[in-house]
Amino acid sequence: MPKMTPLNATHRASGARMVDFGGWDMPLHYGSQVDEHHAVRQDAGLFDVSHMRAVDIEGPGARAFLRQAIANDVDKLKTPGRALYSCMLDEAGGVIDDLIVYGFGPARYRVVVNAGTADKDLAWLERLREQGRHDVRITQRPELAMLAVQGPNARERAWQAFPQWRAQTQSLAPFHAAEVGDTLIARTGYTGEDGFEITLPAARAVEAWNALVAAGIKPCGLGARDTLRLEAGMNLYGQDMDEKVSPLDAGLAWTLDMKPGRDFIGRPALERQREPRAFAGLVLTRGGGVLRAHQKVETDRGEGEITSGGFSPSLGRSIAFARLPPGVVPGDLVRVHVRDRLLAARVVKLPFVRQGRVLINLEDEERQTT
Amino acid sequence: MKLPADLRYTASHEWVRREGDGTFSVGITDHAQEQLGDIVFVEPPKPGRRVKAGETVGVVESVKAASDIYAPLSGEIVQANGDLAGSPEKVNEDAFGAWMYRIKPDNAADADKLLDAAGYEKAASA
Numbered sequence: 284m285p286k287m288t289p290l291n292a293t294h295r296a297s298g299a300r301m302v303d304f305g306g307w308d309m310p311l312h313y314g315s316q317v318d319e320h321h322a323v324r325q326d327a328g329l330f331d332v333s334h335m336r337a338v339d340i341e342g343p344g345a346r347a348f349l350r351q352a353i354a355n356d357v358d359k360l361k362t363p364g365r366a367l368y369s370c371m372l373d374e375a376g377g378v379i380d381d382l383i384v385y386g387f388g389p390a391r392y393r394v395v396v397n398a399g400t401a402d403k404d405l406a407w408l409e410r411l412r413e414q415g416r417h418d419v420r421i422t423q424r425p426e427l428a429m430l431a432v433q434g435p436n437a438r439e440r441a442w443q444a445f446p447q448w449r450a451q452t453q454s455l456a457p458f459h460a461a462e463v464g465d466t467l468i469a470r471t472g473y474t475g476e477d478g479f480e481i482t483l484p485a486a487r488a489v490e491a492w493n494a495l496v497a498a499g500i501k502p503c504g505l506g507a508r509d510t511l512r513l514e515a516g517m518n519l520y521g522q523d524m525d526e527k528v529s530p531l532d533a534g535l536a537w538t539l540d541m542k543p544g545r546d547f548i549g550r551p552a553l554e555r556q557r558e559p560r561a562f563a564g565l566v567l568t569r570g571g572g573v574l575r576a577h578q579k580v581e582t583d584r585g586e587g588e589i590t591s592g593g594f595s596p597s598l599g600r601s602i603a604f605a606r607l608p609p610g611v612v613p614g615d616l617v618r619v620h621v622r623d624r625l626l627a628a629r630v631v632k633l634p635f636v637r638q639g640r641v642l643i644n645l646e647d648e649e650r651q652t653t
Numbered sequence: 654m655k656l657p658a659d660l661r662y663t664a665s666h667e668w669v670r671r672e673g674d675g676t677f678s679v680g681i682t683d684h685a686q687e688q689l690g691d692i693v694f695v696e697p698p699k700p701g702r703r704v705k706a707g708e709t710v711g712v713v714e715s716v717k718a719a720s721d722i723y724a725p726l727s728g729e730i731v732q733a734n735g736d737l738a739g740s741p742e743k744v745n746e747d748a749f750g751a752w753m754y755r756i757k758p759d760n761a762a763d764a765d766k767l768l769d770a771a772g773y774e775k776a777a778s779a
Contacts, residue, residue: 300690315745316716317691506690506716570738573694573714594693594716601693622712622719 288333289428289488297502305399307334309505316506320596323474323511324639327434328503329495336401337424337482338394338408344418346389352411353384354530354547356540360386364460366471369538370530371404372549376556377526378533380404381518383471385460393467395429397520411548428488432500433478433511435639438470441479444498445491452479473508475515475637513602514595516564516634522576523562523590523604529553532606533590534562534633561611564635565589565619565628566643567601572621574603574628579620584608589619597636598645604633654774655683657749661764662773663725668749669767676731677764678752681713681722681744684777689715692744697722697733697754704730704756706763711753713744725767728758 285308294301299310310331312319322328340349349357355369365386371379380400385393396404401423408421432441442449451461452468457477460469467482483491496502509519516534518524524533531539531553539553567574574592581587585608592603603619607630611617615630631643656662661669666685670678686692694714704710704724711722732755737743743751758764768776 312690315691317693317742510716570694572696572712573719575719594691594714 286334288331289485290331290333290492293489293492294331294502299502299504302505304505305334305397307398309334310502312504312506313502316504316510317596319501319503319507320510322501323434323476323503323507324597324636325435327432327437327440327478327500328474328507329492329500330431330433330503330508331429331492332431332480333428333485333488334398335429336396336398336404337427337429338396338405339422339424340392340394340408340419341390341422342417342419343390345392348412348415348417348419349384349392349394350545351415351547352408353382354539354549356542356545357384357386357392359540360384360392362459363387364455364462364469366458366460366469370524370535371407372530372547372553373407373526374548374552376529376549376552378520378524378528378530378535379407379526381520381524381535381538385467385469400520426485427482428485430481430483430488430491430495431472431474431478432481432495433472433474433476434500435477437476437478437500440498440500441481441495444494444500473515473517474511475517475634476511476639510593510596513591513593513604514597514634514636516604518604519591529556529559531556531559532562534604558609560587561607561609563605563607563611563613564631564633564643565592565603565605565617566598566631566635566645567619568616568627568629570600571624571626572601574601574619574621578603580605580607580628581618581620581625582607582611582615584610587611587617595635597641598643600645602635603628605630654777655749656770656774658770660749661725661767661769662776663723663767664773664776665723666777667723667725669725669764670752671761671764672755675761676755676757677726678755679722679725680752681748682773682777683748685720686745686748689713689717689720691716692741695737695741695744695753697737698724698730700730700732702730704728722753724756726756726758726763727760728756731755731757
């Protein structure tokens with residue numbers, strides 16, 4: 284029996300095509316995934332992300348515990364409500380999960396982890412707590428729902444629906460959150476657009492969803508969520524990295540806080556690692572199909588593999604992330620095995636799109652390859 | 654299920670329309686496009702190619718997956734719909750209008766053996 288968010292019946296009543304995602308029955312789209320994608324880039328879209336798991340880490344040992352448990356440094360969370368993206372690694376340096384941690388002072392943090400990995404993450408955190416005798420409480424919050432409003436007009440529309448949110452969230456900087464009563468409103472997301480991620484009691488999820496839709500925010504499914512994050516150059520756990528992959532081979536070096544003397548699980552393994560693989564974007568230069576995960580990439584320096592791929596509605600062509608031999612750099616031309624043929628692709632720097640703007644010069648691509 | 658009664662169908666979700674000139678147009682059904690989601694790439698077979706019934710002759714890629722298209726009849730491909738290269742979304746908008754290729758069958762009577770609307774509906778919902 285798949286798990287359901289508090290909005291399951293709402294999705295079904297809206298005509299959503301439902302799909303299993305990490306054991307959850309979630310909306311894939313409500314009609315057209317491409318239309319939903321454009322709504323987020325150009326206006327405002329609404330996502331149910333209640334399958335993600337909120338976990339509170341509290342107590343006098345919380346800061347020390349998280350400094351050991353995750354690879355980015357929670358000491359960067361200097362102002363209350365600040366958010367940080369991080370990997371959680373095992374001793375071998377493999378990625379157990381990627382997560383967002385919100386800091387509300389040295390004794391109170393909120394961690395949000397992926398749906399499919401939540402149980403594994405909790406077991407791991409409990410083990411670390413016991414082994415290190417950390418004085419922390421780890422509390423799952425399944426009674427909370429999460430909604431994301433994303434797009435250039437998302438915040439304005441959210442304030443129309445909930446005027447009482449405006450005063451405390453109007454001046455929020457990106458990657459900061461504010462508590463408004465029992466609702467946590469964070470200026471974060473997974474689309475490359477402005478917006479909020481809203482955590483609130485599950486009992487109020489349907490009412491909030493309906494109010495946001497009534498304010499003109501378009502319901503969007505996991506399909507659009509995937510193409511938006513792909514264009515925005517954001518990794519997906521289980522696809523771009525997992526326990527067998529080092530964050531250094533997944534374009535995540537920027538999330539590792541390697542300042543001298545800081546000890547976190549996985550650090551010794553990372554320090555022993557050979558030259559990392561390149562992790563970059565690919566753009567299919569002359570069409571001919573769609574780039575997808577697991578397709579083989581041939582480069583002048585050896586073989587690589589696509590980790591995530593798909594059709595980019597903003598670019599009107601197929602794009603991908605690929606793990607490639609060291610030394611492959613943006614600008615290189617590679618060949619991808621798509622079904623029974625080899626298609627030309629250009630290596631590009633991530634992201635492809637940010638805040639509604641395409642960052643890849645497609646005309647340039649065409650001139651170089653035709 | 655939206656299924657024009659004047660068309661023939663295959664269990665692999667193609668529709669087949671008899672044209673006046675002895676050729677047959679082939680596309681994918683509305684049910685198929687709905688299952689695939691937004692279609693972003695169509696590769697029909699090249700004119701002049703000889704194919705056998707059931708043979709893979711092209712591909713449709715959606716945001717979700719790649720899906721083969723098959724020849725419903727043995728014969729020769731006589732035309733491909735080039736319009737779909739620039740606007741594959743036409744398959745979503747009007748599946749029974751967006752023909753992908755035309756085939757001249759070796760034996761036109763073979764088309765009578767394909768599924769009718771009721772037969773396809775049964776096959777597709779099985």
